[in-house]
Amino acid sequence: xxxxxxxNSIILIALVASGLWTIMTRSLIRSAIGLxxxxxxxxxxxxxxDSWLAGVFELSVCAGLISVVFISTISLTQPLTKAEVIxxxxxxxxxxxxxxxxxxxxxxxxxxxxxxxNFQLPSPEIETDARxxxxxxxxxxxxAQVVIIMTGIFGVLILFRxxxxx
Amino acid sequence: MNASLTLFWHLFVVxxxxxxxxxxxxxxxxxxxxxLIGVELLIKAVTLLIxxxxxxxxHMALAQAIVITLIVVEVVFIVVATGVVIGxxxxxxxxxxxxxxxxxx
Numbered sequence: 526x527x528x529x530x531x532x533n534s535i536i537l538i539a540l541v542a543s544g545l546w547t548i549m550t551r552s553l554i555r556s557a558i559g560l561x562x563x564x565x566x567x568x569x570x571x572x573x574x575d576s577w578l579a580g581v582f583e584l585s586v587c588a589g590l591i592s593v594v595f596i597s598t599i600s601l602t603q604p605l606t607k608a609e610v611i612x613x614x615x616x617x618x619x620x621x622x623x624x625x626x627x628x629x630x631x632x633x634x635x636x637x638x639x640x641x642x643n644f645q646l647p648s649p650e651i652e653t654d655a656r657x658x659x660x661x662x663x664x665x666x667x668x669a670q671v672v673i674i675m676t677g678i679f680g681v682l683i684l685f686r687x688x689x690x691x
Numbered sequence: 692m693n694a695s696l697t698l699f700w701h702l703f704v705v706x707x708x709x710x711x712x713x714x715x716x717x718x719x720x721x722x723x724x725x726x727l728i729g730v731e732l733l734i735k736a737v738t739l740l741i742x743x744x745x746x747x748x749x750h751m752a753l754a755q756a757i758v759i760t761l762i763v764v765e766v767v768f769i770v771v772a773t774g775v776v777i778g779x780x781x782x783x784x785x786x787x788x789x790x791x792x793x794x795x796x
Contacts, residue, residue, distance in 0.1 A: 533698070537705050540739075544709055544732055548716045556728055563735055570739070574746045579758040583738070586762050591731070591769050598724060598773040602780045620719045627715070628708050635704040655755035663756050670763045677767030684774040 533573055540566045545628060549621055551614055557595035564588035578655045702743040709736035723776045723786045727769065734765050 543566050547559030564587040571580035659667065709732055716729030738758055745754020780786055 530698075534701075537701065541705060541708050544712050544735070547728060547732065548712050553722070553724055556725065560728055560731055563732070567735055567739060571742055574742060574751070576742060576745070576751055576755045576758070579742065579755040579762075582759050582762045586766050587735075590766060594769055594773055595724070595728070598776060601777050602724070602786060621715075624712065624715050628711060631711060632704060632708050635707060636701070640700055653752050655752045655759075658752040658756045659759065662753070663760075666756065666760045670760055673764055673767050677770050680771040681774050684771075684778055 536566060536570050545625060548624060553599045557592055561588045561592040699743055699747045706736045706740045721788045727772055
């Protein structure tokens with residue numbers, strides 16, 4: 526129990542650190558890699574909470590596919606010139622230098638806060654298998670997911686068809 | 692306060708920190724790709740909140756099903772949004788939101 530608690534604490538600190546690095550880093554590619562790292566750390570937390578299925582989805586789709594999409598997008602847009610990069614660095618530092626302090630103050634402040642929870646926790650569902658929940662209880666969600674995926678496909682097709690015409 | 696609720700509070704603090712990071716990134720940046728990265732961090736915070744709620748209440752299977760739905764929505768959103776970003780880049784020659792002055796409406 527103690528080992529599990531220590532492990533969860535380390536994972537949570539890593540999650541905040543990777544999120545902070547994602548925002549603070551200057552390079553967009555590093556930022557995309559930081560996002561993938563955040564997803565990977567979140568996956569570790571999911572595995573720690575015995576949510577294997579969601580963890581696998583998070584790792585493969587969020588840390589994998591979305592990173593590929595971001596890196597492809599960055600590579601399809603032209604990089605800045607050297608003069609623009611120097612100007613941008615100074616400008617960015619001024620805007621983002623307060624974030625680490627804000628995060629530390631909020632984190633420490635909220636951790637020290639004594640909050641009393643009085644709500645009654647509901648009893649666990651009969652179903653304990655995520656696959657059964659998906660197929661038997663949340664069929665409508667699956668239908669909605671198919672519709673959303675089709676919307677995405679048609680959205681991208683329309684976007685790139687317009688570009689080809691131009 | 693029992694152990695699971697203490698854990699919930701610690702995880703909730705991390706969720707709040709991720710939400711602050713996401714909003715800070717969205718409000719402070721002028722780059723469209725970095726704005727999407729901020730939105731992604733907000734989605735990570737929501738994912739962590741759902742998983743935490745599922746773990747604390749014992750409804751882990753339901754939480755996983757909702758997280759999977761969220762991931763599907765997230766990936767479709769990102770794919771379409773990056774398509775729009777590429778289109779804007781080709782049309783305007785920049786990703787700086789301050790320079791996107793030729794939008795109609």
